[in-house]
Amino acid sequence: MTDNPKNNLTHSAEDLELSVVMPCLNEEITVGICIRKALDAMNQAGIKGEVVISDNGSTDRSVEIAEGLGARVVHQPKKGYGNAYIKGLSEARGRFIVMADSDDSYDLSELERFIKPLREGYDMVMGSRLKGEIKPGAMSPLHRFGNPLLSGFLNLLYKTGMSDAHCGMRAFTKDALNRMHLQTEGMEFASEMVIKASKARLKITEIPITLHPDGRDRKPHLRTFRDGWRHLRFMLMYSPVHLFGYVGNLIFALGLIFFAAFIFGKTPHTLGLISGVAALSGWVITRFGFYARAHQFTLDFPNWDLPLQSFFQRFSLERSLILGVLRFLLGLAIINLSTYAPALLSERFFLLGLFLTAFGLLTIFDAFLTRILQFEGLK
Numbered sequence: 001m002t003d004n005p006k007n008n009l010t011h012s013a014e015d016l017e018l019s020v021v022m023p024c025l026n027e028e029i030t031v032g033i034c035i036r037k038a039l040d041a042m043n044q045a046g047i048k049g050e051v052v053i054s055d056n057g058s059t060d061r062s063v064e065i066a067e068g069l070g071a072r073v074v075h076q077p078k079k080g081y082g083n084a085y086i087k088g089l090s091e092a093r094g095r096f097i098v099m100a101d102s103d104d105s106y107d108l109s110e111l112e113r114f115i116k117p118l119r120e121g122y123d124m125v126m127g128s129r130l131k132g133e134i135k136p137g138a139m140s141p142l143h144r145f146g147n148p149l150l151s152g153f154l155n156l157l158y159k160t161g162m163s164d165a166h167c168g169m170r171a172f173t174k175d176a177l178n179r180m181h182l183q184t185e186g187m188e189f190a191s192e193m194v195i196k197a198s199k200a201r202l203k204i205t206e207i208p209i210t211l212h213p214d215g216r217d218r219k220p221h222l223r224t225f226r227d228g229w230r231h232l233r234f235m236l237m238y239s240p241v242h243l244f245g246y247v248g249n250l251i252f253a254l255g256l257i258f259f260a261a262f263i264f265g266k267t268p269h270t271l272g273l274i275s276g277v278a279a280l281s282g283w284v285i286t287r288f289g290f291y292a293r294a295h296q297f298t299l300d301f302p303n304w305d306l307p308l309q310s311f312f313q314r315f316s317l318e319r320s321l322i323l324g325v326l327r328f329l330l331g332l333a334i335i336n337l338s339t340y341a342p343a344l345l346s347e348r349f350f351l352l353g354l355f356l357t358a359f360g361l362l363t364i365f366d367a368f369l370t371r372i373l374q375f376e377g378l379k
Contacts, residue, residue, distance in 0.1 A: 018042065018049030018115060019094030022102040023084035028060040029216060030104040035069045037108040045112040053102065054088030056080070082182075082189030089177055098171040103214035105138060106169040113207055114171035123176040123202035126194070128164040132208030139211060150231055154191060157239045158198050162206060165194045166231070169209060176202050187227035188234040195238050238296070244289025252282025259355070263348050272348065276355040280362070287366055294373040312374050320367030328360025 020038045024031055035051050042049045051071040055063050056079060066073050076087035089097060096118045100106045106127070117125045129139070130148060139147075151165040168190065180196040182189065197204060236243045255278030262272030293308050334353030338346045 015048050016050055016094040018047050018096045018098065018111070019052055019092035020049065020098045020100070020108065020111065021052045021054065021085065021088040021092050022100055023054045023056060023081060023088060024058055024062050024066070024102045025056040025084070026058045026060045026062060027102045027216070028058075028062045028065055030214065031062050031102045032065045032069055033104050034100070034102045034108055035066060035071050038111060039070070041109045041111040045115075047111070047115065049094055050092075052088050052092055054084045054091075056084040078185070080185040081187045082184045082192070085189055086182060089182070092174070092177075095174055096171060097174060097177060098169070100169040101214075103216055105212050105214040107210055107212065110209065113209075114169075117205050117207070118171060118173055121203065122205050124172040124197050124204045125170060126162055126164070126204060126206045127167040127169040127209040128162075128206045129167055129209060129211040130164045131206065133210040135210065135212050137213040146228055150191075150228065150235075153232070154194065154235055157235055157242055158195055160194055160198045160204070162194055162204070164206075166190045167209070172197075172202075176200070184234065186230050188230040191231045191234050192238075195235070237292075240289040240292035240296075244285050244292065248282045248285030248287075248289060250282070251285060252279055255279030255282055263352055269347050269351070272351050276351060280355060280358060283359070284362065291369065291373060294370070315370060315374060317367055317371045320370070321364060324360050324363030324367060326360070327363055328357055331355070331357030331360055 020042075022031070022034060031053065035053070038049075038051050041047075051066075051069075053063075053066040053071045053073045055066075055073055055075050057077060063073050072091070074087055074091045076084050085099065089099070096115055098108075098111055098114050100108060114125045114127070130151075134144070147164065147166055151162060154160060154165045155162065170193070176197070179200040179202070180193060182192055182196065184192045255275045258267075258271060258275035259279055261267055262269070262275060294312075331353045334349050334356060336353075338349035338353060341349050
């Protein structure tokens with residue numbers, strides 16, 4: 001280890017090439033080891049950099065140890081893995097940033113391996129434990145099974161191509177950080193970064209790394225099932241097409257098929273009622289997905305969803321309102337017709353008119369909500 005761990009911190013903020021950011025919550029046993037490894041790696045590689053420790057409310061000697069070794073400590077009183085990182089990353093002054101845990105499970109002597117691709121033009125470098133080596137005792141059997149599953153599910157939804165989307169050691173440029181708009185508070189922060197890097201169309205590569213058993217003398221902060229669910233729900237919420245679109249379209253199609261069978265066949269009226277409600281529900285679910293897409297589109301990533309952008313360019317509130325009114329009036333007309341139809345057809349006409357009337361009302365209010373969500377730059 002270097003005899004002078006502070007010598008990388010004498011440069012001005014403008015000179016810094018690298019910031020190593022680590023969250024910390026009662027890591028007095030390992031935080032010093034991690035800081036020394038990072039500083040030593042920077043010294044040996046001639047990297048002008050700093051170590052930033054984002055303390056999340058430690059009650060042990062973690063802060064004292066970090067400051068004694070020359071790390072810059074920032075404080076995040078709001079609990080959570082994501083909160084700690086958001087604070088630490090916002091305080092980072094380097095052109096490049098490497099993030100890693102402060103439990104000594106990642107080898108911070110390998111900093112230069114992460115920086116080299118950034119110097120070559122990549123926006124982000126992901127470590128991959130699954131393509132590298134997992135030392136005995138470094139990952140539980142449940143996590144060995146769950147991590148590839150979560151990464152595979154994320155790739156299925158977002159096509160990121162990352163083999164280990166939840167590896168805690170990764171690097172990126174300051175510009176890439178600003179383009180990702182990170183905001184989640186908990187462990188799902190790791191998923192959010194990969195998903196938003198994909199949305200921001202960052203140039204990403206992956207390098208194999210070694211995961212070591214952590215040096216803690218206590219249980220990790222990670223809670224397998226709780227945090228796994230947080231990752232899963234975030235993936236779904238950030239993919240409205242999968243969460244709402246596919247499910248809604250399936251329900252709508254099945255409902256429409258069975259409702260048509262009721263109208264043109266001799267199936268019981270109960271089937272007509274259920275299938276009509278299903279068709280309307282499916283349509284509403286797909287519209288929920290559209291609203292979620294529009295919300296994401298208008299907030300952070302206007303170039304991500306090009307089909308949605310094209311739709312907004314063509315959308316007309318007035319045309320949609322006319323369509324809704326026509327559906328509504330047609331439904332009323334069919335309901336009125338049902339009073340004159342023979343008994344065999346009266347029930348079918350009435351339900352058809354009823355659902356067309358409801359569909360028309362939903363279309364009218366959907367048109368107004370769509371206009372509210374419409375991207376301001378496309379008016």
